[in-house]
Amino acid sequence: MALSNEQIERYSRQIILPQVGGRGQERLLAARIAILGEIADLESPLAYLVGAGVGTILLNAFGDCARRSYLIGQMRDLNPEVKVALTAPGWSGCELTLMLIGSAQARNAAEAVNSESPRTAKIAARLDSPGAIVITPSRPPCLACAGDALMTFGTRSENAELVKMVATTEALKYLIQPAAEGAIIKFSGLSSGASQLRSRPDCMICTDSRPRTAQK
Numbered sequence: 076m077a078l079s080n081e082q083i084e085r086y087s088r089q090i091i092l093p094q095v096g097g098r099g100q101e102r103l104l105a106a107r108i109a110i111l112g113e114i115a116d117l118e119s120p121l122a123y124l125v126g127a128g129v130g131t132i133l134l135n136a137f138g139d140c141a142r143r144s145y146l147i148g149q150m151r152d153l154n155p156e157v158k159v160a161l162t163a164p165g166w167s168g169c170e171l172t173l174m175l176i177g178s179a180q181a182r183n184a185a186e187a188v189n190s191e192s193p194r195t196a197k198i199a200a201r202l203d204s205p206g207a208i209v210i211t212p213s214r215p216p217c218l219a220c221a222g223d224a225l226m227t228f229g230t231r232s233e234n235a236e237l238v239k240m241v242a243t244t245e246a247l248k249y250l251i252q253p254a255a256e257g258a259i260i261k262f263s264g265l266s267s268g269a270s271q272l273r274s275r276p277d278c279m280i281c282t283d284s285r286p287r288t289a290q291k
Contacts, residue, residue, distance in 0.1 A: 173242065
């Protein structure tokens with residue numbers, strides 16, 4: 076679907092980026108993303124996604140119900156083109172799930188979603204220290220393959236806001252051009268390093284989600 080003149084004007088700052096362009100913006104407007112985490116951790120990433128024009132955003136937000144409703148209203152005022160709605164674990168039809176792990180509750184929810192939907196693409200950001208972001212495509216490896224680099228939670232990191240925004244940027248990049256391989260970004264202070272994430276041979280989630288060879 077071609078962009079209208081109003082859309083070109085609204086998203087002009089990112090359309091001029093070579094990594095986005097008109098085609099990338101069209102993909103963002105057609106995209107569906109789920110986002111999971113504490114309501115306080117979702118506010119700035121959500122505003123970023125809404126401002127970028129991601130078409131449909133489903134929230135699984137932990138926290139005050141009134142604050143969630145107020146936040147959704149704010150996002151509608153920010154960009155009426157974007158649909159923002161509440162959802163629950165087990166959503167379907169989303170190209171990507173963005174998980175912001177800022178508490179033990181969010182960590183447990185991320186583990187549950189990974190187990191229940193192993194073939195969906197995910198980006199999970201660990202907001203304690205040491206910070207980490209795990210990116211998994213819609214096939215192995217899965218989040219569990221990152222081991223303790225992700226599926227633990229301790230003291231909240233001082234650079235949690237930085238990690239959240241890097242994860243949100245990675246989500247936008249994935250919606251424009253899905254990654255073919257898993258990756259993990261680890262943070263130490265203000266520095267970071269990325270490496271490929273490979274499926275662990277003993278990962279039961281990946282083993283169960285791999286296509287089975289037809290019996291002769």
